[in-house]
Amino acid sequence: xxxxxxxxxxxxxxxxxxxxxxxxxxxxxxxxxxxxxxxxxxxxxxxxxxxxxxxxxxxxxxxxxxxxxxxxxxxxxxxxxxxxxxxxxxxxxxxxxxxxxxxxxxxxxxxxxxxxxxxxxxxxxxxxxxxxxxxxxxxxxxxxxxxxxxxxxxxxxxxxxxxxxxxxxxxxxxxxxxxxxxxxxxxxxxxx
Numbered sequence: 001x002x003x004x005x006x007x008x009x010x011x012x013x014x015x016x017x018x019x020x021x022x023x024x025x026x027x028x029x030x031x032x033x034x035x036x037x038x039x040x041x042x043x044x045x046x047x048x049x050x051x052x053x054x055x056x057x058x059x060x061x062x063x064x065x066x067x068x069x070x071x072x073x074x075x076x077x078x079x080x081x082x083x084x085x086x087x088x089x090x091x092x093x094x095x096x097x098x099x100x101x102x103x104x105x106x107x108x109x110x111x112x113x114x115x116x117x118x119x120x121x122x123x124x125x126x127x128x129x130x131x132x133x134x135x136x137x138x139x140x141x142x143x144x145x146x147x148x149x150x151x152x153x154x155x156x157x158x159x160x161x162x163x164x165x166x167x168x169x170x171x172x173x174x175x176x177x178x179x180x181x182x183x184x185x186x187x188x189x190x191x192x
Contacts, residue, residue: 068173070125071132075113075165082116085109085137099186100153101143107156108137114155117165118172122147150180 076082087109091102108115115134122145124130130141133155136148143149154177158168171177 069119069121069123070130071119071169072117074117076116082112082134083138085112085115085134086139086142095140095143098182100149100182103186104142104149104152104156105137108134108142108152111156111159114159114165114168115152118151118155118169120148120151121172121175121177124148146182147177149182151177153177153180153182153185 085108086105091105096102112134115137116132118133119125120130120133120136122136124136124141124145128135128141130136133148133151136142136145137152141148142152151172154172155168157180158171163171
């Protein structure tokens with residue numbers, strides 16, 4: 001497990017360093033244009049050292065363990081009222097043309113407190129201000145986004161198997177939801 005996390009951090013550091021490579025390349029070209037090799041040595045090596053420190057620091061703060069989308073660690077208080085998940089006639093129209101689109105909302109409505117405790121890896125917390133996977137089904141986003149839909153089906157399937165929200169969240173963080181086939185879910189709903 002530790003080896004896997006170290007590999008992920010090293011991969012992330014490499015990805016960040018590739019971004020900085022372009023900047024470093026421009027700096028080298030600028031120094032080469034100056035023509036004075038003494039000036040280049042005096043300016044280039046400290047600049048390179050600072051750039052490498054920045055790459056390392058950036059990789060440290062943007063690791064996959066700290067980059068989990070928004071979610072709630074516990075179920076909502078019993079007295080709390082969650083915003084409603086779309087239902088009934090709201091599940092018709094141009095955003096619900098595919099069979100799985102209405103089905104995922106129907107399943108989501110059966111497990112609202114579980115969805116409240118799950119992150120959504122389409123990053124709608126950043127783009128739309130969503131607070132958890134539950135937020136995706138409060139509006140049309142869950143019907144328009146395959147990531148949200150797959151996570152919703154995954155959460156419902158695992159809840160039916162008796163998994164806790166914490167176990168489901170761990171599965172989502174591992175990416176287990178990615179194997180969900182939305183078309184297969186639509187076909188299986190006809191047989192269930």
